Amino acid sequence: MKFERRLLLRERGSGVFEKLWQIPWVFVLLLCAVAGVGYVALYSAGGGSPDPYAGRHAIRFGFGLVMMLSIALVDIRLIARFAWVGYAMGVGLLVLVALHGQVGKGAQRWIDIGPVQLQPSELMKIMLVVALASWFHKASWERIGNPLFLIPPIIAVLVPAAMIFKQPNLGTSLITLMIGGAVFFAAGVRLWKFALVVGAVAIVAPIVYENLHDYQRARITTFLDPESDPLGAGYNIIQSKIALGSGGFWGKGFLQGTQGHLNFLPEKQTDFIFTMLAEEFGLVGGLSVLGLLACVIAFGFLVALRSRHQFGRLLAVGLATNYFLYVFVNIAMVTGSIPVGGVPLPLISHGGSAMITVMIGFGLLMSAHVHRDAEMGAERDET
Template identity: 85%
Template structure:
């Protein structure tokens, strides 16, 4: 109790310089390490040259680092105050994608903002976490048992999930729902309600399958039997497994990966970057990278533990879950554990939109850490 009061008084009187020193610099260093792994992998994917991938990756990470540190010092009470405004903004971007989005790879998922191509579905997941955390942060146990209290946040999850699914982007739509579910769980929603939802999904799954696009159905069929279409839908996962297996324990060596450099491995700079790492650095290198990524996820959940307010705890759980799902889905996809989908490996894969939104999410997470003792009943800057 004494520690909590001291932390609260320190937070109220904290200036910009003190907040700067409160930033978890070891975590920042960890993120730099993950980005460095991405630079090395993309240097190899570019044929042993900084262009066209590695140099852009470094520039984007540098810009993202500035954005992240800036957000980290934004008062957590401001983030809470504008949580639902941010949510409405994110939904507006998704609607804009539907009306004027750029089509790529048969899907309409991006919008152009000046020189930047933004994928709003990535940003929406962060804005959704902030909005849900704001809704639940003062909820009592009794209110959590009231279905009417849970209806607005359920609708808040359903709207962006439906818009993302329509792009079509089934993978990101499912991840959006799972992130929302993680916040619901952390907020204290009864377990039987989750069981009810899971049972309903099981009943509706066959109906949903009938409404999938042909290429989405092909991904599921290919996942079950990749060899049924080795030169078509099954090609990507077959080549990925060949690359993973050929890396062995220690790998073929930097710039020596045959599957990647002979262009057998598709999308080696984005979705299948982990496969390229495993081929060149082997099982040891792949596990080392997974260890780095696990440390990033662990920090997110650590913030949930040390936060003195429910808003920060829910933010941390939601954002850590978001990053975990990125990593899990990408690695499971390239190893053939789940159907192939367009989910990058954050801070490692090539891509400006994913990099920026990931760093924004980490900025919000670090703000929760820096202001872990904040009094959310006081206004921003009070004290």
């Protein structure tokens, strides 16, 4: 019966009501639960008040939810058709940032669009995934094995990564490269080519390190030895570890976290929001939050497995990888496993750009789910 219903939907062109029926509402509730965790954490970060963080978080999520559901109803063939238009717009926004962007904390990463302050590098990652999925869709195994065929998508990855690195934003630039790599891998690019890239990175890494900004080199040095500068570059990670340890197994209780509420914990509403949650709700609370985030990521890869067309598969893999890297980098950063890089925890941290762009990504992911049986033409070219 399920297959017959899907076939009927294809024949009818999948109207709005039929598409609404196909929306994974359990996943929508899961996102609401994660955003709810964010509201609780930001309420605590605001000193037990919805202002200035939690109230804005709820409004942004509500707006993002409407936008996500609207994108989910858009025909995935239309998304594929305009993939490179979106990519060009993303690059255009990065150029606009370079020319007229707002400077904050030594970096030029934001532009003002009306009342909204947008960080185009976040949106660019989404547009890059869509463009790469469009490029590799219908490409045969033999064609993907042709190095010349890979030159345009490699350039498509390197251009925004270089522009983001220039802002400077090393963390997001590296994440952009890794997202591109995930789509390349899912598309069937040979492993020996990845080995060549890894070798090239190993050769170039010392040169890149010498050209990093002073604060970026300090983050790496601090990661290796935080106690070398406990009141300077090492302060953030030391305080984060203290907060994580002080939470214990069950936590100190809601609004009872000392590191956060006595302002020892830096950027508690953004980069270090997970640390504050772990202090107040302990190991149990921290693992519960990680469980919710793991379910969100797992849904993305499940969509990839269930899609009957290559575009949907690659789109889902790229978007799921994007969210996974957000979570992985943020958690690894606050636990001292990698250098501090200024990556938020989407749907939980305070911040409009990450929230809106992630919800756009989830909208595209849900469109891939709703249209998983769509006819996208011949699956792979023979040339």
